[in-house]
Amino acid sequence: MLRWRAHQTPHDRSFMNPRSPLFLALAGLLLVACGGDRTDDPSAASGVSTAGPTGASASGAPSADVSGTPGDADATTDGSALGSGAGSASVESGPSGTGAGPESGGQGSGSGEPTGSGEGSEPSPGGSSAAPACAPIAAPVADWYAAPDGQVGAAGTRADPLPLALLFSTQGPVAPGERVHLLGGTYAGHFEVTVAGTSAAPVVFAAAPGERAILDSNVPGEAEGGLILRGGNVEVHDLVVTSTSPVRGQRQSGVVIYGPRTRLINSVVHDTAQGVSFWTPAVDAELYGNIIYHNGFTGPTRGHGHAIYTQNREGTKRIARNILFFGYGTGLHAYTEGGHLQGFDIVENVWFRTGASVPGSSTVGESDGCLVGGLQPVARARLVGNLSWGPAPHSRSLRVGWGGSVQNEDITLIDNFLVGHFSAQGHWRSGTIHGNAFHGTIVGMEPEVYPDNDYAEALPTTNRSVVHVNAHDPGRAELVVYNPEGLEEVEVPLADVLPVGAEYTLHSVMDLFGSPLRSGTFAGGSLRVPMGTLPPVQALGDPASIEGADDPGAAFGVFVLRSRCALWEPEERER
Template identity: 30%
Template sequence: MRLLTICLVPIAAALLLPQLPAQAAVPNVAAIVNAASYASNGVAPGETVTVFGSMMGPDSFVSGQVGADGALSTELAGVRVWFDESPAPLVYVESSFLAAIVPGSTSGKSASTVQVEYLGNRSLPMVLPIMPSSPGIFTADSSGQGPAIALNQDGSLNSASNPAQAGSTIALWATGDGQTDPAQASGLSVGVQIGGVDSAASYAKTQGLLQINAQIPVGVVSGDAVPVQVQVGQAKSQRNVSVAVAAGTGAAGREWFVSPSGQGTAAGTESDPLDLATALAGAAGRIHPGDKIWLRGGTYRPPNPNGFNSTLAGTTGSPIVIRNYQSERATLDGKGSEITLSVNGGYVWFWGLEIMDSNTTRTTNQTGGVHPNAYGVGVYAPGVRFINNVVHDTAQGFSAYDASSDSVFYGNLSYYNGFVAPDRNHGHGFYMQNIAGTKLLQDNIVGDNADEGFQIYGSGGANVVGFRVFGNASYNSSSWPTPHYQYNFLVAGGALRKDIFFNQNYSFFDPAADAGLVDFGQYTPGQDITVTNSVFAGGYTGPDVSMQAGPVVFAGNKIYVHSSAVQQARLELGPGQNTNGWTWDTNQYFGKNLFFTGTTDGNTAQGVNLDFGGWKSATGFDKNSSFSGAPPSGAWIYVRRNEYESKRANVIIYNWNLSDSVAVDLSTVLTSGDSYVIQDAQNFYAPPVAAGTYSGSPVSIPMKNLAKAAPVGFTAPAHTGPLFGTFVVLAKRSGAQ
């Protein structure tokens, strides 16, 4: 791989520098990502990053220069990359892409302002969140997925034709471990999992690069593509990276089969399946960590009013996986139950399931949250993951509180959850709290829930700590039985509220409705929060940042509210709070030229409305931001590749020109010859809105005349198209219609 070669090039062997032009245009930076994984949720000190753009350097490729001290030069062919005026070591440069190492001077910061300089001209600033660690594993084809660059114990390249033996040691290369310059005496812990099993590992650092020596665990499953993942501190590397392990050298966990007609005394085989309640209870001690439970298609109903209760317990290295079999539609229907699924055992993964309530009674004459239908999912144990599930028409989609530390909610759809009471609508897509470790909410599509989309909220005795909220879409919260829009995202309250990263999320309300909210902080004082690279469209006001002591990072966001909305953005400081150490910049505002700044006691705000110039002057914010009174134009398209299933992705489209269809580049998801379908996330179980064989060209996704599923017991609210769309790209299975 080029990067590994370049990092080792001595100065005597460096390429000759090209003749530089007398003048250069202003560099344009499009994206800054982890050089190994292409992740863009923030960077860590010492991480090698790839910068994509244009006019950032010479037309020909130039590799880095290593000085006598062994360090890479910070200036190369007229190019420099600045992190808060600290120059970054450069690995290579070229006009449209370059690689640099995040300077150690970023350690301890919450954000850094980055600019690329070429021949004295600097790009517009880009603000990046600074993470304690952000690991990525280098892969053989440089895609960030597939076989890792790995050497077997004998020094040969690991591959399907040359697998490693169980018990032997392989070498991996990664970046983003959060190293500092000078190095700290004690860094973050480094761990490796191979095939879901913890591996004995050692590591060594060089500039921008981490070599990890990991032992293939005895007993790990064998195969050509055994998953491998690196963890540094609390952060894990990308998924869908693998190494090859020789057949016969490991042992896989047992596979179990479950069906709606299964029996508790069954063998648990495909021909003699268990029932679901028995499997979730461990099948009388027969199901163990590392096992996989396949759910056949059909409808599963709880055996009692308490709903399904999972007491299965895996381990951090050997979770138990419960998954639908070969994409069959396995439905848990909680009708008549208190809750559809309770999870009371840790380290269990639920994958590809439909969780719902078919009860058509969605109204109650009682106030106070008495629910007529079953709750969806309640998580009361650590290390649980919900992956690519569909939860709908329950009293509340996902609930997970302090006991469910280090849980992951990834790629799920959550819609039409909630119920109607005399006081108000109740029930959210997600209701989350946390105190220890982290909770990851990533790439979920959430819409049309009765009350709120994402409620990351705690009362005075609860906690909102350690949330990672990445790549989610939330639209039209509280749209039925009549639109009464509430919060798409609420991060607020709690006795303790801190360590929150909110990046690349997408909010939508119909801008003409002038209703709906997004709030970061409310009711009680919070500490640090980072809100970056997100889109907030529509609403009563734009985003409201309230009661945050900081440091706060609010940067790289796009915000549009209708000209008749109340305000474009709101800032409300609590008693004794100030904006020292905050970073609020590089945002794009559209629509309403009115910004609010003031104070609040947690309930009542006092302050002034200012135009954009007055806002910048009063706050010191948005030096490099822009405002336009016109609405946005064109199309904003976001393709989010799924980390758990290959050839799957979420697509979020803001179609400002109201085009009949939008052309979407799916080259990061599909390869030529792949058969695919595209499902409308607002009508997921209907026939696909597009299908075909991928040719490598952009794929047309329709945006008009889209049908929408209806909530159980009610008529469907309006589809968000053609202005906004949420879609899921899937590989078409052989034989599927």
């Protein structure tokens, strides 16, 4: 069996060690005495977690115990100690407070009787202060408008829009720093973005506020993808990219990215040959907040096509807050045979049941949720605060390295909450591994070498919920709910996220564009989230693709919360 062997630097358990339990407990008491309800740690993330009565907040918010605060000693395979990593304490919505969490800004669990039609409940006496009053969100101003029936020679206004292909082109009128809104409707075609912005003035393409712009590549002709981003310093927001072709094996990839410093943000990519192809020339590019599912197709021997397929050499690709599920291949596939795997920040993503679109039900799964490894060395790869779920401890979740002979450089795993199987392959010069919760089987890593993690070869037994406030849409948050207790509704504390009196909608990722699971006016405290009330979304053209163990049911769910009021979040922090 492959193992990572390392020398572990002993912990300093003295009072002056700021990560020691004694220091954290006394700091929490001092914070309460001073009337504060949070601190801002510049090394923590900007997400908001839902801490239970005894959960320790990753941001340092006071709580009844700090047993979930892992140490920060790192280890290297050459026997030398690394400096402390930028980790954060775990936050559980259940009673245990154990395990590592990616979230910051914990708050009380929010107990009490519900008010209204289940929109909220009174916050518990120990909870954080409520979010500020509703601050309406100002709509961004567009310089140009596109429409499915836009005409060449038009003025480019909402009333007289241009064709999208022209606005994507260097032959069009779009200049650096300008914003293009896509009016609602279906844009059929294969689109290529060659226009470019600058680092200081990117070009932005976004769906017009409140409208759904769909790019459908089901048209005659061959193309590398439905949307190809070649120009640098371009941002794409809030689009839906898909293919309605009835033959899955004849579809193109969804989004193909080559442009340096490009950003694909808060978009939905589904039912294409491969969700996002994120290639080496896209230096310092980013994928953020995208929902990617049911991409790929079934081949003669296995499934093909991944949610995200990526390689990198220069700079650092950032892959953050994406939600990856179902499909015919791996969720996040950072793999190469002759290319490069250097420089990835993989932060606070969610993956579950990737590969499940392949016919038949399986608890193990057909593919990993995330793979970082190949036939070339991995270097500068950081996985921080990611969340995964599987129906069994042996369900495939995360694999780092590939094969037994590759000499990889370094890997960082901090504050990940992984439910399912973890595998490490190949040889590694160094590993920074702490603050993680491994709920599943492990191959290729010796837990005793990395003691500053929680290990359990069993599924979690207590509920847990995480709230990520979206960095690019002030009225949006993603809710991730683990429900091993099997409740019909789970109360997710939102007292310091959603303003009292704010109108909201809540959708499951299983039905993003249908009727909301819940809507109304927030009364404060917690939001009751229905679990397992929707059937799983099926692959287009394969209505029985998700069945049996493929379906999380009531055990796990991911939801999108939207409001016309700006959601509140702690001061932005860099992970």
